[in-house]
Amino acid sequence: MIRIQGLTKTFGAGEAATRALKQVSFEIKKGETVSVTGPSGCGKTTLLHLMAGIEQMDEGEVWIGDMPIHRLKERELSRFRLQKMGFVFQSYHLVPVLCAWENAALPLMAQGVRRKEAKERALEALKRVGLADRANRYPSELSGGQNQRVAIARAIIGEPLILWADEPTGALDTDTAEQVIGLLDMLNHHYGTTIVIVTHDPQIASRTHRTIRMQNGRIVHDGGVRS
Numbered sequence: 001m002i003r004i005q006g007l008t009k010t011f012g013a014g015e016a017a018t019r020a021l022k023q024v025s026f027e028i029k030k031g032e033t034v035s036v037t038g039p040s041g042c043g044k045t046t047l048l049h050l051m052a053g054i055e056q057m058d059e060g061e062v063w064i065g066d067m068p069i070h071r072l073k074e075r076e077l078s079r080f081r082l083q084k085m086g087f088v089f090q091s092y093h094l095v096p097v098l099c100a101w102e103n104a105a106l107p108l109m110a111q112g113v114r115r116k117e118a119k120e121r122a123l124e125a126l127k128r129v130g131l132a133d134r135a136n137r138y139p140s141e142l143s144g145g146q147n148q149r150v151a152i153a154r155a156i157i158g159e160p161l162i163l164w165a166d167e168p169t170g171a172l173d174t175d176t177a178e179q180v181i182g183l184l185d186m187l188n189h190h191y192g193t194t195i196v197i198v199t200h201d202p203q204i205a206s207r208t209h210r211t212i213r214m215q216n217g218r219i220v221h222d223g224g225v226r227s
């Protein structure tokens with residue numbers, strides 16, 4: 001369902017150039033959970049950004065189903081992202097002046113869904129992540145784990161095909177991290193969401209179907225299917 005072919009990305013030029021990705025190719029099946037691991041600076045986030053069409057590649061192809069991400073114009077890409085993808089980041093990326101349900105509802109509002117319907121669906125998404133009773137709280141009134149759950153509610157509100165997560169538990173303590181990972185597992189089981197997680201944490205990597213290990217802009221290991 002996700003097919004990456006010869007993905008290459010260099011930042012900067014001349015002496016200052018960093019070859020962040022070097023001819024990376026692999027496929028991810030629908031419904032698979034994949035962790036991307038490796039040392040700091042090896043290219044994990046760059047890979048995620050290129051696959052999600054957040055950043056432009058120098059060379060290569062990214063196919064999601066039959067959609068050539070590498071050929072889409074920015075506007076088509078934005079629409080595709082809004083409709084088919086959800087994002088979770090280490091630092092949550094919530095809007096501080098919006099309460100939990102308004103944050104969760106953002107992707108729907110961006111697609112022109114009316115406020116009343118968006119609110120109903122946001123409350124439903126917050127319920128799924130166990131935060132129905134915090135719907136009117138602002139990010140500053142919630143814990144890190146709760147904010148990350150709001151971010152997950154926002155990521156899943158449009159029932160995306162793919163959820164991209166970049167160090168989703170990086171700012172959380174072990175127990176809270178465990179809850180967040182449990183939630184991602186649940187999403188995968190119940191909704192068949194394909195999940196790609198960039199993580200430093202071997203514990204999290206061991207919970208995904210498959211682990212891709214990167215080093216210096218290349219894949220050096222791909223396997224470890226969960227029993």
Ligand SMILES: Nc1ncnc2c1ncn2[C@@H]1O[C@H](COP(=O)(O)OP(=O)(O)OP(=O)(O)O)[C@@H](O)[C@H]1O
Nearest residue numbers: 011012018020038039040041042043044045046047
């Ligand atoms: N916008 C940018 N401009 C210049 N260099 C960049 C940029 N983004 C990333 N890089 C470089 O590309 C390489 C890969 O970065 P990337 O963020 O993908 O690594 P990573 O594996 O996600 O690292 P970390 O685990 O520390 O987050 C690094 O050497 C980084 O310094």
